[in-house]
Amino acid sequence: MAARFTLHGMVLSGPAYKIGLLLSLAGEPFDYVHVSMRDGAHKAPDHMRLNRFGQVPALVDNANGRALCQSASILEYIADKLGRFGGATLDERISVREWMFWEYDRLAPHIYRPRAHKLGYRQFDPAVIAQHMGDGATSLTALNDLLRGRDWMVGEGLTIADIDSYGVVYYAAEGGYDLSAFPNVVAWMKRIEALPGYGRPEDLLPMESRAA
Numbered sequence: 001m002a003a004r005f006t007l008h009g010m011v012l013s014g015p016a017y018k019i020g021l022l023l024s025l026a027g028e029p030f031d032y033v034h035v036s037m038r039d040g041a042h043k044a045p046d047h048m049r050l051n052r053f054g055q056v057p058a059l060v061d062n063a064n065g066r067a068l069c070q071s072a073s074i075l076e077y078i079a080d081k082l083g084r085f086g087g088a089t090l091d092e093r094i095s096v097r098e099w100m101f102w103e104y105d106r107l108a109p110h111i112y113r114p115r116a117h118k119l120g121y122r123q124f125d126p127a128v129i130a131q132h133m134g135d136g137a138t139s140l141t142a143l144n145d146l147l148r149g150r151d152w153m154v155g156e157g158l159t160i161a162d163i164d165s166y167g168v169v170y171y172a173a174e175g176g177y178d179l180s181a182f183p184n185v186v187a188w189m190k191r192i193e194a195l196p197g198y199g200r201p202e203d204l205l206p207m208e209s210r211a212a
């Protein structure tokens, strides 16, 4: 049977990793299309039809032909369609959403940008990187405080809030952060990494396209 979802992504993309990780943790096999960003495939008309921003990830729901973009929106869509990981109650769903908006505002820029700078994909003034590292440490402290005495960011089980933030914090060391200063975050990461279906970016987003 054909896979329900097709993920278009690239192994180095944190936002694409989030989607592959959710599908894998959900036990949902997916077709994968490698988007060669080095060759500009993310700006090609075929890809732009799936993601109007010319970015990865894009997700196609093969059950209805719908193409989705923006990783947070895709995470919500998958959780909605699968009826899992979105939060068990209205209050939890609200909280999940709040943490996801927080993550895009307060966490991702301060980890993804120093990482891109260190890997040589983007150049920033050293003062800008220093500002990001300070703000990133503040956000990692907030996450560490949230996770004190609890296993998951919201409620009693894994939600897309965890996957959303994990898909950023995963790259913190590459961005120059020492996570040992945030022990609750480290313990939470290990908890996610022990879940059935867990995979690293290179396990889930290969360098070539593949069917489920």
Ligand SMILES: N[C@@H](CCC(=O)N[C@@H](CS)C(=O)NCC(=O)O)C(=O)O
Residues within 6 Å of the ligand: 012, 013, 014, 015, 016, 042, 054, 055, 056, 057, 069, 070, 071, 072
């Ligand atoms: N807010 C978007 C960000 C996606 C994003 O920045 N993707 C990067 C790769 S990690 C990209 O495609 N960059 C190419 C570009 O923006 O032109 C999301 O969460 O999906």
